[in-house]
Amino acid sequence: MGHFPASCRDPLLEYHRVMAEFGKKKIGALLSEALGVGAEWLEKTMQMEAASMASHYYPPCPEPAKVIGGMDHTDPFLFTVLVQDAVGGLVVHVDHGEWIDVPPVAGTLLINITELLKVFSNDEYISIDHRVRVKSMKESRVSIALFFNPSDSHIIEPLPELVTADKPRRYRSFTMTEFMESRKGKFGNGSSSIQQFALTSE
Numbered sequence: 001m002g003h004f005p006a007s008c009r010d011p012l013l014e015y016h017r018v019m020a021e022f023g024k025k026k027i028g029a030l031l032s033e034a035l036g037v038g039a040e041w042l043e044k045t046m047q048m049e050a051a052s053m054a055s056h057y058y059p060p061c062p063e064p065a066k067v068i069g070g071m072d073h074t075d076p077f078l079f080t081v082l083v084q085d086a087v088g089g090l091v092v093h094v095d096h097g098e099w100i101d102v103p104p105v106a107g108t109l110l111i112n113i114t115e116l117l118k119v120f121s122n123d124e125y126i127s128i129d130h131r132v133r134v135k136s137m138k139e140s141r142v143s144i145a146l147f148f149n150p151s152d153s154h155i156i157e158p159l160p161e162l163v164t165a166d167k168p169r170r171y172r173s174f175t176m177t178e179f180m181e182s183r184k185g186k187f188g189n190g191s192s193s194i195q196q197f198a199l200t201s202e
């Protein structure tokens with residue numbers, strides 16, 4: 001970010017620093033604890049890091065209904081922390097092909113559970129397809145997504161603690177390299193690629 005003006009770079013770096021810590025210590029801990037594997041699983045065992053951050057700017061459009069703001073996709077990795085302004089436009093895909101609005105709520109963060117956490121949780125958690133509609137003819141929209149990754153060296157597979165007779169293992173083991181390969185060309189296509197690692201239940 002060396003070429004960014006300091007007035008933009010410094011707050012972004014500060015946001016990243018604070019939110020990376022918050023994501024590890026609080027959100028990661030809650031998500032780990034809820035899976036029953038101890039609060040430190042994501043931070044310590046998975047060596048989770050806030051590895052990348054995307055700052056989005058969606059310009060206003062005179063004919064919003066005719067344009068796509070952001071294409072249909074699932075986020076990779078473990079979870080995403082999204083902060084958005086008051087304009088709105090994020091929509092998520094729920095069952096039966098329905099898309100619903102996620103209206104912005106002032107002062108809140110949106111946590112999106114993503115593909116690898118779905119696999120680790122043996123489908124206890126879901127990863128949701130989402131996209132962005134341009135809503136406004138007059139106002140631009142800004143959002144910032146911070147993506148939390150496991151270390152590249154980890155094998156991705158359902159946690160043994162979450163595989164039971166009632167809920168057999170849903171995915172085979174795979175590497176981060178295989179996962180990244182599986183996502184190529186998927187963006188904008190309702191992109192979940194983890195289905196290719198799914199085990200068929202007999």
Ligand SMILES: O=C(O)CCC(=O)C(=O)O
Nearest residue numbers: 054056075090132143145
């Ligand atoms: O701008 C948004 O609300 C969503 C951005 C997003 O989906 C992403 O960065 O993965």
Ligand SMILES: [Fe+2]
Nearest residue numbers: 073074075130
């Ligand atoms: Fe996303």
